[in-house]
Amino acid sequence: MAATAPVGAGSGRELANPPTDGISNLRFSNHSDHLLVSSWDRKVRLYDASANSLKGQFVHGGPVLDCCFHDDASGFSGSADNTVRRYDFSTRKEDILGRHEAPVRCVEYSYAAGFALSSVEGRVAMEFFDLSEAGQAKKYAFKCHRKSEAGRDTVYPVNAIAFHPIYGTFATGGCDGYVNVWDGNNKKRLYQYSKYPTSIAALSFSRDGRLLAVASSYTFEEGEKPHEPDAVFVRSVNEAEVKPKPKVYAAPP
Numbered sequence: 001m002a003a004t005a006p007v008g009a010g011s012g013r014e015l016a017n018p019p020t021d022g023i024s025n026l027r028f029s030n031h032s033d034h035l036l037v038s039s040w041d042r043k044v045r046l047y048d049a050s051a052n053s054l055k056g057q058f059v060h061g062g063p064v065l066d067c068c069f070h071d072d073a074s075g076f077s078g079s080a081d082n083t084v085r086r087y088d089f090s091t092r093k094e095d096i097l098g099r100h101e102a103p104v105r106c107v108e109y110s111y112a113a114g115f116a117l118s119s120v121e122g123r124v125a126m127e128f129f130d131l132s133e134a135g136q137a138k139k140y141a142f143k144c145h146r147k148s149e150a151g152r153d154t155v156y157p158v159n160a161i162a163f164h165p166i167y168g169t170f171a172t173g174g175c176d177g178y179v180n181v182w183d184g185n186n187k188k189r190l191y192q193y194s195k196y197p198t199s200i201a202a203l204s205f206s207r208d209g210r211l212l213a214v215a216s217s218y219t220f221e222e223g224e225k226p227h228e229p230d231a232v233f234v235r236s237v238n239e240a241e242v243k244p245k246p247k248v249y250a251a252p253p
Contacts, residue, residue: 011193011194011196011197011214011216011233011235012212012214012233012234012235012236013052013233013234013235014231014232014233015035015047015049015052015231015232015233015234016052016053016054017045017054018229018230018231018232019037019039019040019041019043019045019217019230019232020039020041020230021039021040021041021063021230022039022040022063022201022217022218022219022220022230023037023038023039023040023201023202023215023217023230023232024038024039024040024063024064024065024066024067024201024202025037025038025065025066025067025201025202025215026038026067026202026203026204026213026215026232027067027068027069027204028049028204028205028206028207028211028213029069029071029072029207030069030071030072030207031069031071031072031207032048032072032207033048033049033050033206033211034046034047034048034049034055034069034072035047035048035049035204035213035232035234036067036068036069036075037067037215037232038064038065038066038067038077039063039064039230040063040064041063042059042060042061042062042063042064042079043057043058043059043060043064044057044058044060044064044067044075044077044087045057046075046089047232049206049211049213049234050211052234055089056089056092058077058085058087058092058094060077060079060080060081060083060085061079061081061083062079062080062081062082062103063079063080064077064078064079064080065078065079065080065103065104066078066104070086072089073088073089073090074086074087074088074089075087075089076097078103078104079103079104080103080104081103082099082100082101082102082103082104083096083097083098083099083100083104084096084097084098084100084104085097116161116163116170116184118157118158118159118160118161118172119157119158120157120158120221121155121157122143122144122145122146122155122156122157122158122174123141123142123143123144123158124141124142124144124158124161124172124182125139125140125141126138126139126140126141126184127139140187142187144158144172144174144180144182144189145157145158145172145174145175145176145178145180146176147176156174156175156176156221157174157175157219157221158172158173158174159173159174159175159199159200159201159202159219160172160173160200160201160202160203160215161173161203162203162204162205162212163205164181164205164209164237164242165205165206165207165208165209166208166209166242167209167242167243167244168184168185168244169181169182169183169184169190169242169243169244170182170184171203171205171212171242172203173200173201173202173203173214173215174199174200175199175200175219175221176195176199177195177196177197177198177199177200177216178192178193178195178196178200179192179193179196179200179203179212179214180192180193181193181241181242183244183245185244186244186245186247188245190241190242190243190244190245191240191241191242193235196214196216196233197216197228197229197231198216198217198218198227198228199216199217199218199219199221200214200215200216201215201216201217201219202214202215202217203215205237209237209242210236210237211234211235211236211237212234212235212237213232213233213234214232214233214234214235215230215231215232216228216230216231216232216233217230217231218230
């Protein structure tokens, strides 16, 4: 049975100066605890997550739909203004790398062996690039981020997946406000963190897996309605929450 964070354990440290509209994505650098956050408020923000400080921000002509680091000194973003931009964080300069005929929404896979897919139907699927019969036999899907009350199931969209860089386990975030950690190889849930104020829009582990950034940001799955403010939380990760547990085999008769 998966462990669950105790009530009142907290959601982690909330970053100051958060986005003022929906958070589309967030990414940790592979070289430091710098965190890049894109938002529908047309801005890309660069934070030092450990120091809880905003180091800089850049403005697009439309909602920013994705962002990523190139290295610790530069990064990229894609926007509904149809552009891809490159940023130099030290000089605050930016370049438009490309103009497209439609909004730019980036996609990437998690690791060389395969990738994970999440859906609005409360499911996660693991796919593998190996097309051999043995490779394809590893594929599987499972239900998650669901609630059953009085015989009725409520299904929540799964908005975010982030792989742990050390153990290869992964976290999912859904519109139920929960973050779950999964052991994909053993097909088990390892941990569930305390509920966040609203939908989980994005997740990212730091380069050493020591920190997990969580975007708590309503994703309008229920249409326009009053909701909690958009926020970014950074929480410390304990090894017990993300390390796969060894399989237990029954003793021979």
